[in-house]
Amino acid sequence: MVPGIHPDDAHLAALLAQRGIEPVACIWNDPEVDWTAFDAVLMRSTWDYFKHYTAFCAWLERLPIPTINPGSLLRWNSDKRYLAELAALGVDIIPTTFTSASDLAGTLALTPGQEVVVKPTVSGTAWHTARGVVGEPAFEQTIAALPSAFQYLVQPFVPEVVSGGEWSLLFFDGNFSHAVIKRPAVGDYRVQSEFGGTAQRVEPPAALVESAGRALAAMATLGYTDIAYARVDGVLTRRGFLLMELEMIEPFLHLAVAPDAAERFAGQLWKRLAAGLPECRPV
Structure with missing residues (x-):
């Protein structure tokens, strides 16, 4: 604010x-x-x-x-x-998948090796936004640390x-x-x-x-x-x-x-x- x-x-x-x-x-x-x-x-x-x-x-x-x-x-x-x-x-939108926090890891596993952006569906100013390659340990660690209360969207990095x-x-x-x-x-x-x-x-x-x-x-x-x-x-x-x-x-x-x-x-x-x-x- x-x-x-x-x-x-x-x-x-x-x-x-x-x-x-x-x-x-x-x-x-x-x-x-x-x-x-x-x-x-x-x-x-x-x-x-x-x-x-x-x-x-x-x-x-x-x-x-x-x-x-x-x-x-x-x-x-x-x-x-x-x-x-x-x-x-x-x-025409950036291809987008919506998922709950509990299903996020499974959703990402469908696109191994792809560079993606993940963020809450209610967000702004890159809040709780993550970019990385699916399967890479550092990215998986970042995803695991995201808040569990949110819904998320997953998009390929453009x-x-x-x-x-x-x-x-x-x-x-x-x-x-x-x-x-x-x-x-x-x-x-x-x-x-x-x-x-x-x-x-x-x-x-x-x-x-x-x-x-x-x-x-x-x-x-x-x-x-x-x-x-x-x-x-x-x-x-x-x-x-x-x-x-x-x-x-x-x-x-x-x-x-x-x-x-x-x-x-x-x-x-x-x-x-x-x-x-x-x-x-x-x-």
Whole structure:
């Protein structure tokens, strides 16, 4: 959890204030917060929710005000087993197997010698994530030490994450806004800044935007149509764009490198809030 307004959101907050919307940063699990004093919640840097998942879901259930991105969407997006639903609808994802902790060793044994990535289905920032070659003692030791309470996903390691980087495409109200390529530090595969990863704004090919858009369009089939903001993460391979995950709870929006995007998002938030709320003071 990052208290206060994160620097990447600072310009967005200032733009909202200019439009008469008072942004107030609150910590989601602070018992002293009176949520009824606000009109809506805009999730931003709740980057610890997966560590307190049961409490977070309970908080969403009892929250007395709406969230920007509806609560049902946030709950669906919080567990990466949604990838199976999207794959069933024809979305190209990294091949993924889901398994319980008790069956994890057996699942891995089906692919001896393969380099894989294992992580909880509810996670973030490479939390409890392991990469290694199935059958190698060091990797087997790492897998044995993973928490037993979680569900896990197993994916083949995609080398293009290192060689070409991971794409993040940002959409506001279903419209493409901007994109970045995230690259890991030398010798690593994790693209998060906590591990030395970097991000650079780039103009994606039209086909890449279309692929990302199809992933969001598939969600309409599942009944999720009111998506105020979304980040589509994936990697370009010889098979084309493969979806890694959708981020619609608290994605880092890369607004510091895209001030024009912050202006678009602020305008769309103002319209959304003004249409339903006469006096808007979103968190």
